[in-house]
Amino acid sequence: MSIGDFSVAGRLADTGEGITGDELQLAARNHGMPLEGLRYDVTPPGLHYVLVHYDIPATAAGDWRLTVGGRVEEPLSFGLTELRAMGRRTIRVTLECAGNGRATLQPRPISQPWLSEAVGTAEWTGVLLADLLRLAGLREDAVDVVFTGADHGVERGVEQDYQRGLSVAEAIESGTIVAWEMNGAPLPPQHGYPLRLVVPGWYGMASVKWLRSIEVIDHEFDGYQNKVAYVLRKTPDDPGRPVTRIEPRALLIPPGFPDFMSRHRFVAAGTVPLFGRAWSGWAPIERVEVSTDAGVNWHEAKLDAPSNDELAWRAFAYDWEATPGEHVLTVRAYDTSGREQPIEAEWNRGGFSNNTAQRITVLVT
Amino acid sequence: MSIGDFSVAGRLADTGEGITGDELQLAARNHGMPLEGLRYDVTPPGLHYVLVHYDIPATAAGDWRLTVGGRVEEPLSFGLTELRAMGRRTIRVTLECAGNGRATLQPRPISQPWLSEAVGTAEWTGVLLADLLRLAGLREDAVDVVFTGADHGVERGVEQDYQRGLSVAEAIESGTIVAWEMNGAPLPPQHGYPLRLVVPGWYGMASVKWLRSIEVIDHEFDGYQNKVAYVLRKTPDDPGRPVTRIEPRALLIPPGFPDFMSRHRFVAAGTVPLFGRAWSGWAPIERVEVSTDAGVNWHEAKLDAPSNDELAWRAFAYDWEATPGEHVLTVRAYDTSGREQPIEAEWNRGGFSNNTAQRITVLVT
Numbered sequence: 015m016s017i018g019d020f021s022v023a024g025r026l027a028d029t030g031e032g033i034t035g036d037e038l039q040l041a042a043r044n045h046g047m048p049l050e051g052l053r054y055d056v057t058p059p060g061l062h063y064v065l066v067h068y069d070i071p072a073t074a075a076g077d078w079r080l081t082v083g084g085r086v087e088e089p090l091s092f093g094l095t096e097l098r099a100m101g102r103r104t105i106r107v108t109l110e111c112a113g114n115g116r117a118t119l120q121p122r123p124i125s126q127p128w129l130s131e132a133v134g135t136a137e138w139t140g141v142l143l144a145d146l147l148r149l150a151g152l153r154e155d156a157v158d159v160v161f162t163g164a165d166h167g168v169e170r171g172v173e174q175d176y177q178r179g180l181s182v183a184e185a186i187e188s189g190t191i192v193a194w195e196m197n198g199a200p201l202p203p204q205h206g207y208p209l210r211l212v213v214p215g216w217y218g219m220a221s222v223k224w225l226r227s228i229e230v231i232d233h234e235f236d237g238y239q240n241k242v243a244y245v246l247r248k249t250p251d252d253p254g255r256p257v258t259r260i261e262p263r264a265l266l267i268p269p270g271f272p273d274f275m276s277r278h279r280f281v282a283a284g285t286v287p288l289f290g291r292a293w294s295g296w297a298p299i300e301r302v303e304v305s306t307d308a309g310v311n312w313h314e315a316k317l318d319a320p321s322n323d324e325l326a327w328r329a330f331a332y333d334w335e336a337t338p339g340e341h342v343l344t345v346r347a348y349d350t351s352g353r354e355q356p357i358e359a360e361w362n363r364g365g366f367s368n369n370t371a372q373r374i375t376v377l378v379t
Numbered sequence: 380m381s382i383g384d385f386s387v388a389g390r391l392a393d394t395g396e397g398i399t400g401d402e403l404q405l406a407a408r409n410h411g412m413p414l415e416g417l418r419y420d421v422t423p424p425g426l427h428y429v430l431v432h433y434d435i436p437a438t439a440a441g442d443w444r445l446t447v448g449g450r451v452e453e454p455l456s457f458g459l460t461e462l463r464a465m466g467r468r469t470i471r472v473t474l475e476c477a478g479n480g481r482a483t484l485q486p487r488p489i490s491q492p493w494l495s496e497a498v499g500t501a502e503w504t505g506v507l508l509a510d511l512l513r514l515a516g517l518r519e520d521a522v523d524v525v526f527t528g529a530d531h532g533v534e535r536g537v538e539q540d541y542q543r544g545l546s547v548a549e550a551i552e553s554g555t556i557v558a559w560e561m562n563g564a565p566l567p568p569q570h571g572y573p574l575r576l577v578v579p580g581w582y583g584m585a586s587v588k589w590l591r592s593i594e595v596i597d598h599e600f601d602g603y604q605n606k607v608a609y610v611l612r613k614t615p616d617d618p619g620r621p622v623t624r625i626e627p628r629a630l631l632i633p634p635g636f637p638d639f640m641s642r643h644r645f646v647a648a649g650t651v652p653l654f655g656r657a658w659s660g661w662a663p664i665e666r667v668e669v670s671t672d673a674g675v676n677w678h679e680a681k682l683d684a685p686s687n688d689e690l691a692w693r694a695f696a697y698d699w700e701a702t703p704g705e706h707v708l709t710v711r712a713y714d715t716s717g718r719e720q721p722i723e724a725e726w727n728r729g730g731f732s733n734n735t736a737q738r739i740t741v742l743v744t
Binding site: 016019020033064169 | 426
């Protein structure tokens with residue numbers, strides 16, 4: 015027997031096939047942000063979504079080294095203390111898993127089975143990646159920057175350290191930081207202790223955790239996570255398009271109170287204040303619409319002031335005059351780049367970037 | 380339509396029925412501790428398991444009141460500041476969800492679908508419940524103490540605030556505390572901010588979160604969570620036995636590295652240090668046995684020194700001489716009360732107290 019016997023190709027669920035044991039193993043390890051967590055401007059760390067491809071590695075800050083090498087004038091190596099001396103910048107960032115919404119797709123791609131809660135907003139503190147690259151000095155032939163984490167595992171038969179690449183332009187212009195703090199405290203183990211990348215506006219797969227190496231290369235990075243895993247494909251042999259920035263999405267805090275098992279919601283008739291958050295990795299949110307009749311009529315929500323960090327989520331509110339009976343709430347976001355959240359997003363084999371509008375069924379009593 | 384249409388009786392999965400959408404909704408909200416989290420003596424808050432029956436309530440420490448009333452000489456009411464003035468005690472406690480292991484049962488009870496990771500150990504700081512009861516003065520007819528949280532919802536048609544009862548003797552002798560800190564920081568929202576009960580040795584359902592009321596009553600508490608939900612039953616009309624203290628369990632950190640999707644493990648041949656933790660809510664752990672051949676031969680693991688808090692988990696280690704091929708690791712715990720962890724626990728309809736021994740399949744290369 016070999017690794018390939020236990021690490022197989024991706025597949026789609028059969029019609030009517032329940033969530034598999036493999037999917038459940040991932041759902042039991044990783045977790046979303048319960049949607050009432052939308053009430054916090056900054057998500058408390060244990061409520062922020064977590065996706066770990068392999069295991070959370072055993073790491074220590076004391077002897078941690080981050081190397082910057084490849085197509086640079088001067089290769090560098092930093093301990094935590096040296097890195098902290100390079101500067102200190104705090105940014106508020108909304109991160110979302112690229113697979114958020116996957117388990118609601120038909121047919122369902124078999125992987126981490128997110129519903130709609132794989133999101134969170136934190137204040138990350140670190141040093142600008144651009145400053146590190148400037149210090150090392152990019153050579154003229156620099157094309158991509160490759161980030162390697164300390165987490166090691168296998169995916170579809172390929173043994174690997176978790177690695178992602180960004181173009182030099184994106185690495186510099188995105189405002190990416192190498193962070194050692196989350197919400198003013200050292201990174202929790204599951205969020206990359208002691209050091210991680212945070213790429214504002216991009217789905218979470220770009221923000222490499224347990225970061226130990228930054229390497230500049232003179233060609234396009236063709237690693238597994240860029241070229242095989244996070245790609246939007248309609249068919250297995252579709253070359254596809256890479257998953258990059260976060261598509262616009264709005265989510266409401268489900269109003270009223272739930273049934274434990276079905277999570278169905280119950281609320282008393284009258285004015286029900288609805289509250290939620292909206293975000294996009296492409297541009298600031300400029301409008302959110304709410305429907306309380308399953309999308310027949312739409313009403314503009316009242317937006318809070320935007321955050322100083324323009325790609326962090328933005329709060330919105332809408333007062334619903336709830337009448338007895340069953341109602342379906344739905345909501346959609348628009349950003350200033352002209353992108354609008356669809357009622358139903360296009361399907362793809364990996365179940366990525368699925369920003370289909372949230373639907374909440376509520377019984378008003 | 381009424382609440383009862385959406386909040387129905389519990390059921391068992393059909394033969395071969397995959398994890399349902401309802402179960403997935405719970406798995407996406409609640410989370411276990413990835414088993415590599417066993418490496419930490421004290422579990423970082425975001426890695427500690429969380430189970431929330433309804434929603435995490437919106438709470439504020441500033442105006443929080445905890446009342447102590449019912450069959451007492453003098454009803455009391457505390458704000459956080461007054462409560463802190465009552466004393467400060469820190470205890471290390473291993474908490475486990477009563478439903479841990481549920482999703483591995485055949486047939487599978489439909490509820491929160493835990494595999495084996497619904498556990499965590501924290502240092503909780505607060506005041507002894509016994510001191511609060513002494514101050515209020517128990518009347519002679521006091522029988523049970525009822526704890527009410529701020530979380531509100533419906534279960535199997537019963538609308539309720541989350542409530543649990545303990546006998547007066549258990550409330551005093553168990554060393555239960557009313558806690559406002561977890562690992563030296565204010566409680567995270569999902570762990571009961573600003574105030575919760577921590578009942579050492581008992582499954583997590585006893586440790587009421589968002590605690591707002593303690594009421595002493597003159598009869599046995601017959602609330603939903605004590606008499607309907609957390610009961611060990613073989614059949615629906617079995618009166619059953621209440622779920623109480625944590626049964627002994629040992630868990631290993633899965634060695635080597637995983638496949639992303641199957642979580643199958645791979646390790647290189649040679650000496651593989653195995654490490655894990657064992658606990659019991661009944662008595663201290665006195666022995667842990669490891670098998671590397673699916674339970675044919677058992678070897679005594681080396682136990683670390685016990686914790687000062689004797690019901691907190693205890694670390695163990697065993698050096699495995701791993702040879703190429705597929706191997707099944709399994710492990711079991713023994714406590715000083717004479718309880719031993721079974722290879723396969725008895726089935727019950729709620730899927731509670733399932734301490735069936737862990738099995739990890741590893742490919743040695």
